[in-house]
Amino acid sequence: MNKLIILLLSALFTLPLIAQNSGSFKRRVLIEEGTGTRCPNCPRGFVGIKELKEAYGDRAVFIAVHQYDNRDPMYLRHSNYPDCNFAGFPDCIFNRDGYHYDPLYGWEIGNGKIVDAASSYFQSTTSDVDIQADASWNADSTAVVGNATIESKTKGETYEVQMVLVADSLTGSETDWYQSNIYYNRDAQNYPAGMADFCEGGKYGQGGFKWVYDDVAIASSYSMGRTQIPRIENLASNTKATVNYTLALPVVGAKYSTAAQDLLPAAIRKDKVSMVAIVTDSRGKVLNCVKVAISGANTNDVTTVKTNRMVDDNVYSLDGRKFPASSLENSSLPRGIYIVNGKKTVKP
Numbered sequence: 368m369n370k371l372i373i374l375l376l377s378a379l380f381t382l383p384l385i386a387q388n389s390g391s392f393k394r395r396v397l398i399e400e401g402t403g404t405r406c407p408n409c410p411r412g413f414v415g416i417k418e419l420k421e422a423y424g425d426r427a428v429f430i431a432v433h434q435y436d437n438r439d440p441m442y443l444r445h446s447n448y449p450d451c452n453f454a455g456f457p458d459c460i461f462n463r464d465g466y467h468y469d470p471l472y473g474w475e476i477g478n479g480k481i482v483d484a485a486s487s488y489f490q491s492t493t494s495d496v497d498i499q500a501d502a503s504w505n506a507d508s509t510a511v512v513g514n515a516t517i518e519s520k521t522k523g524e525t526y527e528v529q530m531v532l533v534a535d536s537l538t539g540s541e542t543d544w545y546q547s548n549i550y551y552n553r554d555a556q557n558y559p560a561g562m563a564d565f566c567e568g569g570k571y572g573q574g575g576f577k578w579v580y581d582d583v584a585i586a587s588s589y590s591m592g593r594t595q596i597p598r599i600e601n602l603a604s605n606t607k608a609t610v611n612y613t614l615a616l617p618v619v620g621a622k623y624s625t626a627a628q629d630l631l632p633a634a635i636r637k638d639k640v641s642m643v644a645i646v647t648d649s650r651g652k653v654l655n656c657v658k659v660a661i662s663g664a665n666t667n668d669v670t671t672v673k674t675n676r677m678v679d680d681n682v683y684s685l686d687g688r689k690f691p692a693s694s695l696e697n698s699s700l701p702r703g704i705y706i707v708n709g710k711k712t713v714k715p
Contacts, residue, residue: 400429430531449529508637522603523601545577
């Protein structure tokens with residue numbers, strides 16, 4: 368009799384939990400890394416992010432945010448990306464919950480492991496909020512039209528949706544692309560095994576080395592310090608809401624861009640660009656995210672980008688001012704360095 372009562376009580380308290388879990392959505396963890404080409408400590412982030420990818424696969428969405436120095440071709444202005452409040456470089460955050468980790472060591476520099484620090488974020492596999500997305504290139508493949516749909520199991524909440532373009536396989540022959548490396552003259556025995564390539568005698572054991580960068584944020588729905596996508600307010604439970612936004616690719620001569628950043632457009636391979644859609648609560652904490660491929664592109668990517676740039680005969684100053692193509696031939700243009708067709712030109 369006592370055993371029967373215990374079994375009945377166990378069933379009574381267990382069944383609601385099973386029903387709740389079965390109605391939840393797949394949960395993905397957003398991992399954002401603060402990094403940069405001129406950051407000498409950032410090679411260790413390459414190792415840690417690789418370990419996280421191997422450990423968690425598609426349960427995580429990765430974004431590399433290059434904000435260390437504006438001489439980085441992939442530098443993204445702080446006003447054009449959500450404020451991650453990176454504590455230093457390299458830095459790593461999960462779901463923007465306010466905690467910061469070293470992307471290799473986690474909590475404890477020198478002794479910890481980022482995979483161990485990340486484990487608590489992956490204990491739950493479901494979320495009360497779902498986000499689905501699709502993305503396509505516009506007619507001339509200069510921008511991506513993104514759509515995101517959210518659905519929640521709770522009612523009356525306010526949500527913010529953000530969209531980010533991320534690019535893989537970014538690299539270049541110019542020295543601006545080279546990764547700084549403080550470990551080039553250090554003994555690999557003093558570091559985790561994955562660091563050997565970056566230490567003395569390793570494949571990348573130089574003070575600066577050529578690298579191919581993945582998961583790089585190249586554009587977002589943020590501008591002037593805030594998202595340009597209207598908030599979704601008082602969403603009813605089990606009701607879907609869809610938002611859309613057009614994200615333009617970086618261009619040569621953009622306002623505030625540097626000569627190094629003008630190298631980025633030619634490096635972007637359109638078949639290597641994806642879109643990340645993120646849903647946060649009203650306080651900015653990430654509730655869920657998804658990464659999707661972009662449809663409809665002519666994937667002759669590098670050729671297409673270079674062709675588009677070649678027809679732009681305008682002259683750009685290093686501070687982003689635009690001049691007619693004939694400016695270099697007349698005396699009205701001040702002496703200095705200018706950008707024409709993506710290349711530096713000196714006006715004597």
